Amino acid sequence: MTDVTIAGVRSWIKERLAPTLPVLKDVHVSVIGPCAYCPAVLAPDPAWKAPQRLRFGFEAAHALPNLPKTHKCSRMHGHSFSVEVGAEDLIRLESALSKVYRELDHTCLNEIPGLQNATSEQISKWIWARLAPDFPDLEAVIVAETCTARCVYRGL
Structure with a gap:
């Protein structure tokens, strides 16, 4: 095509x-949805100690090469990823996340340096590394690739 x-x-x-x-x-x-960077503000969630945060989505393809070749996720496939990032200064964070969105949206994640094995955990750590130098108040990066698979990363 x-x-x-x-x-x-x-x-x-x-x-x-x-x-x-x-x-x-x-x-x-x-097309369902904006297919653009449209972050939403989320209130703190004390049930799982989530701070106030911004949520946005992006579309991307990836394969998980460290899985056995027989595993379905070892083959190239795609997701509508959801990302939530918590920090004190959401206004500055919104601008920084726009850059992250542009780096990730509609790409093959495996081709991005640092994401050769683009699991939710690796994507969370990658986003944290991009933001942490400018956001000492960064509290959490949450990446979900499906409704049942997500990672909450707190920089530990």
Whole structure:
């Protein structure tokens, strides 16, 4: 597929898939969500000692090369990642996270130095390392790659 616009994706589906899956002949393709950096402010959560934080999402592909070749996550796949970062100064943090978003969004994470084995734990530590020099009040970086797989990193 070379045309990744909405029209291009729809055309590709109609040409490649609809002939064998007739239910796709009238497929509708759309984008859900902003596909942009849109951080949300989250209140502190005392239940798990989470500070006030900003949450944003990004889309990326990765493979986990340290897993056995038979494991499904050893192959290239993608996620809609969710990131939460807690610090005292959310206004400055919002600007810094915009840069992190641009570095990660719509990339192959394994190609980014330091993320060759891009687990949630490694991504959390990578984000922490980017932010910690400018945010001594950094409290937590939380990365979720699915609704059941996330890492809470507190810089320890």
